[in-house]
Amino acid sequence: MLRTYFQTRLCAQLLNTLKVTTIAVTSTFLFACTSQESMSLPKGVTLVETVKANPNTINIPFKKYKLANGLTVILHQDNSDPLVHIDVTYHVGSAREQLGKSGFAHFFEHMMFQGSQNVADEEHFKVVTQSGGNLNGTTNSDRTNYFETVPKNQLEKMLWLESDRMGFLLDAITAETFEVQRATVKNERGQNVDNRPYGRLNETVNQMIFPREHPYSWPTIGYMSDLDNGSVTDLKEFFSRWYGPNNAVLTIGGDIDEAQTLAWVNKYFGNLNTGPEVESIEKTVVTLDENRYYSMTDNVSLPLLYISFPTVYGMHQDEAALDVLANILGNGPTSLLYKNLVKTGIAVQAGASHPCRELACQMSFYALPNPQQGLGLANIEKVINDTLVEFEQRGVNDDDLIKTKVSIETGTIYGLQSVSGKVSKLAGFETLLGNANFTEQELARYNNVTKADVMRVFKQYIQGKGAAVLSIVPVGQETLVTRADNFVLPDVSNPPTLAELDTPIMHNVSDFDRSIMPTSGGNPQVIVPSLWRENFANGIEIIASKNSETPTVSLLLSLDGGVLLDPVDKAGLASLTAALMNEGTTVHSKEQLSNELALLGSDISIGAGGRNTYVRVNSLVKNLDQTLALMNEMMFKPEFSQADFDRVKNQLLQSLEQGNKDAKTLSNRALKQVTYGESNRFGLPDSGTIGTVSNINLDDVKDFYKNYFSPSKASLVMVGDIDKADFMKKLWPLKAWQGKDYAIESDFNFPPVTPKKLYFVDLPSASQAVISLSRPAMLYDATGEYFKATLMNYPLGSAFNSRINLNLREEKGYTYGASSYYTGGKTLGRFSVGTSVKQEHTFDSIIEIEKELKNYQLEGLTDTEATFMRQAISQSEALSFETPSQKSGFLRHILQFELDTNYGEQQSEIISTISLEELNQIAAKELAKPMQWIVVGNGQVVKQQLEALNLQVIDLELAK
Template sequence: MRQSFQKHFSAQILDKFKSTFKVTAIAASTALLFACSSQETTTLPAGVSLVETVIAQQDVINIPFKKYKLANGLTVILHQDNSDPLVHVDVTYHVGSGREQLGKSGFAHFFEHMMFQGSQNVADEQHFKVVTQSGGDLNGTTNSDRTNYFETVPKNQLEKMLWLESDRMGFLLEAITPEKFEIQRATVKNERGQNVDNRPYGRLNETINQMIFPREHPYSWPVIGYMSDLDRGTVSDLKEFFSRWYGPNNAVLTIGGDIDEAQTLAWVNKYFGGLNAGPAVENVAKTSVTLSENRYYSFTDNVSLPLLYISFPTVYGMHEDEPALDVLANILGNGPTSLLYKNLVKSGIAVQAGASHPCRELACQMSFFALPNPQQGLSLAKIEQVINDTLLEFEQRGVNADDLLKTKVGIETGTIYGLQSVSGKVSNLAHYQTMLGDANYTAQQVDRYNNVSKADVMRVFKKYIQGKGAAILSIVPHGQEKLIAKTNNFTLPDVSKPPTLAQLDTALMKNTSDFDRSVMPTSGPNPQITVPTLWRETFANGIEIIATKNSETPTVSLLLSLDGGVLLDSVDKAGLASLTASLMNEGTTVRSKEELSNELAKLGSDISIGASGRNTYIKVNSLVKNLDATLALMNEMMFKPAFAQADFDRVKNQLIEGLRQGNKDARTLASRALKQVTYGKDNRFGLADSGTITTVSAISLEDIKGFYQTYFSPAKASLVVVGDIDKADLLAKLTTLQAWQGKDYTIAGDYQFPAVTPNKLYFVDLPDASQSVIKLSRRAMTYDATGEYFKATLMNYPLGSAFNSRINLNLREDKGYTYGASSYFSAGKTLGSFSAGASVKKEHTYDAMIEIETELKNYQQHGLTADEVTFMRQAISQNEALSFETPSQKSGFLRQLLQFNLPVNYGEQQGEIINNITLKQLNAIAAKELAKPMQWIVVGDGQVVRAQLEALNIEVVELELAK
C-alpha cells in the first residue's frame, strides 16, 4: 500500500511518473523466458496457413501457441490454457494516434468508442450487452501505436465473441450514423474533461510532448486528441480513417484459454476469413528526435504544489539501447534506493520525486519529476539544480552490481507474475506480434536486459543524457508564477489552426458475407465452476489462517489483516492508523528503508503495510524460491519498526501535502463530502481514512508508538495465503507469527449518525472546475452474502451497475453529459450506503441531476422489466467462471469467507437466489429501497453551477469540509 500522500497522488502523478522496469512496456509484462518454435503440416481450412508452432517445454517458462495467417492477411494466434473455464479474445489493430494526420488528432481513440456502438448485425449498445449478459468483461484501449479490443468470457461463449468482433471489423460502417457520431464526440469530450482538464497536472503529458516533438510528429499531439480537431471532424473523415486502418491485414487476433483449437480455428475462418483486406500498411519510419538546448515552458494549474518535469528524448521502443536506459532510469529515480530519492525526498527538499523511461514504437523519453517540500521552499529552480547535481553524482558513482541484479530479478519476477492470467499471456503475444511481427520474442527480450553491462549504462548516459537538451516544464499554482524553474524560451504551437490536408482518397470498406450474419451464435452448456480447495488453521494466539494451493506459477501471496484499522482512531487524531502503517514501511531497527528496498528488489519480492477501512494489513508477494528470505524481512518490518523521528516528520509531511492536494481534485472533494454528510464530521466514519490536515497535524511520534503497542496484536488477526506451497511447508515457515503475542483490544460499535436531509443539497465550490461531480446518496444496509444487501445489488444491476444500465445509457449514450454514470450499493461489516452519480459537464449539472432523479423514480415506481431480469441473471451467474482465475481473485474469495464467516458454498446459495428471485420480489425491493430519503452532494465551479442548483427548489448548503 502506498503512503496516504502517494495514494492521493496516484491518479494524478504516480501512475504517470513512477519508474517501472519494463520488458517492453513491461507494460505488457507477462510472459515467458524461453520457447521452442517449429512448423508442422496439418489439414487446415481453405485459405488458412500455419506460420509457427511454439510448444511447451519441461522446466521452462513459456507460452505455447500456434500462429496462423488467413488469406486476407489477418494474423491469428491461439494459446491453449485449460486451467480455468474461460477464454480471452484480443483484437489488436496496428493503428494508434501515431497514424493520424496532422490536424485530425483523436480519430484512433474516437474509433475505440465507435467500435462499441453497434455494427450492421449488432444493434446499438448491443456489444456491451451481449458480452455482459454472457458473463464476460470487456474493454478497449488506445495508445500512440495501437488500438485493442478484448473480452474475457466463459469458454462456452467464444463463438459469440468472434461473431461480435468480426462484425465490427467488417461491417461497422453500415451502422455509423451522424447521431452516434455526435454522441461519442460528446463522450470523448467528457472523458477529456474528467481525466485531463478536471485533474490536477492533467495537461502535463500533452504539454511535454508538444515541447519535445515537432508539430508534424505524430507524438506531438495527445491520444485523446485536441478538441478543436474533433470539432472539425466529420462522419466521412471517420469512415475514411476506419477504411484505411481497420482491415484484417492490419490486425492480430489472439485467443487464449480453455479452447478446442480445431473448432476455434474453424470459427475464426468462418467469421473473419471472408472479410476483404484493407490497404497495405507499412511501418512508420523511426526518426530520432534531439533537442539542441533546454526548452523551458510553464503554466499555472489548480494545484497546491508546483511540479518540475524534465524530459530527454532518447531512442525508440525495442532499440538496442533501451534496456540500458531503463536500468539508468531505475538507478536515478526508481524507489528508495535511487539517487533522486536520496537527494530530494530523503533530504526533505521534495515530497515526491522519481524517474522513468517510457517507450513507444517511435520514441522513448527519459523523464524526471519532483514536487518540492513547502518546508524547504517551493522554488523549482532549486529542484532543477538538485536534479542536475544528481546527474553529476551518477557520473562519478557509476553502476554497481546490485543495479544490474535488480534489473534481472525484476524481469524474471514480472515475467512470472504475468503468467497468472490468460489475459496477461494473450496481451504479451499480441503486443510482440503487433510491434515486431514475432509473438515468440520474450526469450530475446529477457536476454536483452540480462546482457546489459555497467559500461552499457554509462555509455547511454553519456550518449543521450549528459549535456543534452531537454524539455523542462514547470507547473505552478495560480498566482505563483515566480516559482517556475526559468523564464519560458519556448512557445507551444497553435493547434487551433491546422494545415490544409490532402484527401486520403481511401475507398470505403465494403464486405459481403456468404452466410447470414444477423443470426447470433448460440452458447454451449455453461462450464463447471470449481471453487478453490482450501485449508484452515488457527494459532493459539488467535490468528486464523485460510489458504489454497495454486501451482500455476511459482509464487506465493500472503495477506495478514488486523481487524480495526482506521476505526481505532480517535476523531481528533484521525489518520493515526494509516500513518502508523505507513511509518512501518520506513525502515527497521536493523535496516533502513533503502536497505529494505534493495533487499526486496534483489529477491523480486514486495512487502507493503497499510490501513484502510476496518483493517491494518501486511501484503506480501514472493517467488516460492525466495519465500524464506521474504518472510524474514516481513517479520523484521512487523516486529522491529524503527519509528525514527526523521522518518516520522517526513512521512507526516508527505501525508499532509497529499491531503492539501486533494482539496484541488473534484472527485477527492466529493468523496470527502459524501463521508462527512452521510456520517457526520464528528464521527470517525465521516472523515477520510487518512484523516484531515488538522487531525494529522495533531499526531505525534509518541501517538504512533502507542497505537502500535496497543493495536498491533494477533488477537484479531487473519492470514490468507495463495501460492505454490503445501500446508505443512507453509506452517513451518510461520513460526514467528505463531509465537507472536499481544493483548486483545476493543473496536467501538456504537455510532451516532446525522439524519438524512433530502430537503438540502450540499455544495462544495471548486473554482474553474471543468466538470461537476454529483452524488445522490444515503446510508444503507451492511454486508450480507444472501440476504437484504445481496438482493438489493441484484435489483440495482440493470439500474446502474452495468454499462448498459439505465443511468449510464441515459447520461452517457443518450444525453452526452458524462463519460460514465452509475448507481451502487456498498457495504461492509459496519457500514453500508447507496449512491448514484457521475462526473458531468458543468453546464449540464442540473440536467444530469434531474435525469438521475427521474431514472430512480421510474425504477422505484415501475420496477424492472422481464428482459432486465433475464439480463441480470445471465450476466451475474455466468460471470462466476471468471471468478477464481488469478491468485488475487482466489485471495479475495478466501478473505471474504474469513471476514464475514461465510460457508465455502455461499456462491451456490447466491446462484440459487439469482436464478429464483422473481420480478415481483425485485420490484418490491426497488420500491422499498429507492423510496428512502437521499441527499445530494455536488462539487463544481460555483460561478456556473450555483444558478442551476437554485432551480431545484431545495436549500443549498455551502458545505465546509473538515480541514
C-alpha cells in the same frame, strides 16, 4: 496451465547446449522451439509457427496462423479455468492520424462499441455482459485493442461480435451516434485531463519535444478543436484505411478446442476484404540542441518540475540499458533522486522513468518541492543536475544490474497468472515486432546489460543533452518557475488544410446470414478453489489455497479495526502508523530493505484502510524464506524514528493539501461527511484531514502500534505454489507473536438523512461537476437483504448498459460514465449514485437521475432486464477464481464475513429463483428512501443551475 514438453530431440539438445545462468536469476536463458506442423486446416488458413512450452524457460506456448486476407491469428491453450480471453489488436493509434485530425483512433475505440450492421446500438456491451463476460478497449499512440474475457462456451458469440465490427461497422455509424460519442470523448478529456491536477503534463511535454508534424506531438485523446472539426466521412475513411484484417492480430487464449476455434475464426473473419497495405512508420531519433523551458499554471497546491530527455525508440538496442539507468537514478528508495531530494526533505516526491513507444522513448525526471524548504523549482533543477554529476562519478554497481534483471523476471512471471496477461503479451509483441515469441528475448535483453552499457547510454543520451523542462505552478505563483520560458507551444487551434485520405469506404459481403447470433452451450462447471484452515492460539485465523500455475506465493495479513481505531481528532493515525512501518527497522534502513526486496523480486507493503491494517506480501516460492524474514522484521522491529515520522507526516499533509484541488477527492470527502457526520470517524477520510493529521505526534504512533498491532483479531490468507506442511513451518514467528486484545467501537451515531437538501462544494477551477446522491443502507450479507438489493440495482446502475449510464452517457452525452451501487461492510453500508458531468449540464443530469430512480421505483425491472441480470451475474462465475488475487479475495471474504465455503452456490440459487415481483418490491422499498445530493463544481457555472432545483442548496464546509 503451462504444459511442459519438448518439441523434438533436437530442440532438447539445443537447450542443453544453450543453457546460461544469469546473475542472481535462477531461471535459465529463455529459449522456445518453433516448427511448422502438417495438419488439416480450413481453406485459406496457413500455419505459420508453433511454439511449445519449455520446462527450463519462461515462455508462452502458442500457434500462429495467417488467413488469406492477411489476418494474423494466435491461439494459446490454457485449460486451468473454464474461460477464454479474446484480443483484437489493430496496428493503428494516434501516430497514424493526420496533422490537424487528432483523436480519431481513440474516437474509433468508442465507435466500435456502438453496434454494427448485425449488432444493434448498445447491444455489444449487453451481449458480452449477459454472457457473463467483461470487456473494454484501449488506445495509445501505436495501437488500439479490443478485448473480452468470457466463459468458454461463449467463444463463438464473441468471434461473431468482433468480426461484425471489423467488417460491417460503417453502415451502422450515423450522425447521431457520431455526435453522442464526440460528446463522450469530450467528457472523458474533461474528467481525466482538464479536471485533474497536472492533467495536461504529458501532452505539453510532447509538444515541447516533438516537432508539430511528428505523430507523437499530439495527445492520443486528441485536441478538442480537431474533434470539433471532424466529420462522419473523416471517421469512415480513417476506419477504412486502418481497420482491415491485414492490419490486425486476433489472439485467443484459454480453455479452447483449437480445431473448432480455428474453424470459427475462418468462418467469421476469413471472407472479410483485405484493407489497404500498411507500411511501417520510419523511426527517427529526436534530439534537442538545448534545454527548452516552458511554464504553465494549474489547479495544484504544489509546483512540479518535469525534465524529459528524448532518447531512442521502442526495442532499440539501447532501450534496456536506459531502463536500468532510470532505475538507478529515480526508481524507489534506493535511487539517487530519492536520496538527494526526498530523504533530505527538499522534495516530497521525486522519481525517474524511461517509458518507450514504437517511435520514441523519453528519460524523464520529476519532483514536487517540500514547502518546508521552499517551493522554488530552480533549486530542484540544480539538485537533479547535481545528481547526474554524482552518477557520473559513482558509476554502476552490481546490485543496480541485478535488481533490474530480477524485476523483469518476476514481472514476467506475475504477468502469466492470467490468460489475459499472456494473451496481451503475445498480441503486443506480434503487433509491434511481428514476433509473438519474444518473451525470452525480452528477458535476455536485460540480462545482457553491462555496467559499461549503462554508462555509455548515460553519456550518449543524457549527459550534456537538451531536454524539455516544464514547470507547473499554482495560479498566482508564477515566480516559482525554474527559469523564464524560452519556448513557445505550437498553435494547435488552426491546423493546416489537408488533403482527404481518399480511401474507398470499406464494404464487405458475407456468404452466410450474419444476423443470426450464435448460440452457446450450457455454462461450464466452475470449481471453487480448494482450501485449508488453521488457527493459532494467539488468535490468528489462517485460510489458504494451493495454486501451482506460477511459482509464486501471495500473503495478506489483516488486523481488524484499521481506521476505526483512530481517535476522531487524530484521524489518520492508523494510516500514518502503517506508512511509517515501511520506513525501516532497527536492523535495516528503508533503503536497505528496498534493496533486499528488489534483489529477491519480492514486495512487502503495510497499510491501513477501512476496517483493516494489512501486511501484503508477494514473493517467488524460491525466495519465500528470505522474504518472510524481512516481513517479520518490518512487523516486529519498526524503527519509528523522529526523522522518518516528520518526513512521512509532511508527505501525507502535502497529499491531503493536493486533494483539496481535486473535484473527485472533494466529492468523496463530502459524501462521507454528509452521510456519516463530521464528528464521526466514518465521516472523515481514511488518511485523515490536514487538521487531524497535524495533531498526531510520534508518541501517538508508538502507542497505536503497541495497543493495536496484535494477533488477537488477525487473519492470514495465502495463495501460492506451496504445500500446507511446508508453509506452516515457516510461520513460527507469527505463531509466537503475542499481543493484547482490544475493542472496536460499534456504537455509532450517524446524522439523519436530510431530503430536499443539496450540499455544494465550490471548486472555482473545476472543469466538470461531480455529482453524488447518497444515503446509509444495510450492512453486507451474502444471501439476504443486501445481496438481493444488489441484484435489483444491477440493471439500474451497475452494468454499462444500465438505465442511468445509457441515459446520461449514451443518450444525452453529459458524462463519461454514471452508476449506482451498494457498498456494505461489517459496520455500515451505503447506496449511492455518482457521475462527473459537463458543468453546463449539472441541472439536466440531476433531473435525469431523479427521473430514472423514480421510474425504477414505481415500475421496477422489466422481464428482459431481470433475465439480463440473471444471465450476466450467474455466467460470470467462470471468471471468478482465475488469478491468485481473485482466489485470495474469495478466501478473505469467507473469513471476514464468516461465510460458508459454498455461499456462491446459495447466491446462484437466489439469482435463478428470485421472482420479478420480489425484485420490484425491493426497488419500491429501497428507492423510496430519502437521499442527499452532493455537488462539487465551479460555483459561477453551477450554482445558478442548482438554485433552479426544488432543493435547499447548502454551502458545505468540509472538515479541516
